[in-house]
């Protein structure tokens with residue numbers, strides 16, 4: 001052997017090239033077999049689940065933060081006043097400083113504001129359309145004051161007109177109020193498609209976004225009840241739904257999730273929220289999405305580091321299931 005070093009060299013070379021080829025072959029195979037690869041843009045330094053619920057602002061931001069903490073939440077969502085009207089207390093009454101200090105102490109972050117759902121940015125009536133814009137501009141200012149980066153907006157209903165007309169109307173209204181200094185993302189919500197709601201498909205949301213001048217101010221809020229009700233199969237094919245979202249809108253716009261069960265089957269266009277995984281014994285009705293599918297969604301990489309907000313029904317005036325639902329979604333029970 002020693003007399004023929006070139007032979008030993010060639011054998012060794014052959015041996016190492018074979019190993020290397022095999023290694024790369026399996027690596028590449030594993031890479032191409034991996035499930036859909038998403039363009040996830042990271043923001044913030046938090047890695048993990050941010051789960052919370054809608055909470056009351058009646059005792060100010062501090063009251064809201066304490067309520068969220070009592071549910072084991074590390075984020076939350078508020079309406080800055082009653083969701084069904086535009087009466088609002090002055091910002092100074094909201095105990096913002098105390099609230100922010102409490103949140104820092106209890107690691108609560110990325111809170112969300114929901115615009116009242118009576119704001120119809122595609123109203124046919126000029127006075128209501130003008131009021132919607134004035135109010136939303138005010139609401140954006142309140143969102144900034146509270147220190148929230150997201151304001152969720154139901155795009156609007158086209159009533160006696162048609163979707164194309166409504167889409168243009170919404171975009172025009174948003175163009176009137178957005179400025180380059182607007183801080184929070186206006187998160188257009190995916191809607192169930194009941195009545196004449198706009199936003200029942202990713203295409204409709206994208207058509208609005210295309211007409212917006214300051215596109216970097218626009219995000220999307222993905223509601224599990226609404227997407228299910230509008231016909232997306234989030235139960236069995238959540239990855240495909242996300243892929244379609246990415247193709248049509250782009251996943252970098254996805255900022256907030258609303259995690260809700262639904263009382264209806266996919267495509268029912270009803271928009272009636274159910275408790276997570278509720279069975280027939282729940283007095284508010286059975287969840288047709290189910291805890292398994294919702295837990296799968298919440299544990300998906302796309303949900304990391306984004307506010308996941310429950311808007312599930314209360315069982316009666318004093319009882320909700322937020323604490324149990326949050327623990328279940330985290331996989332703690």
Ligand SMILES: [Zn+2]
Pocket residue numbers: 114152154189
């Ligand atoms: Zn909503």
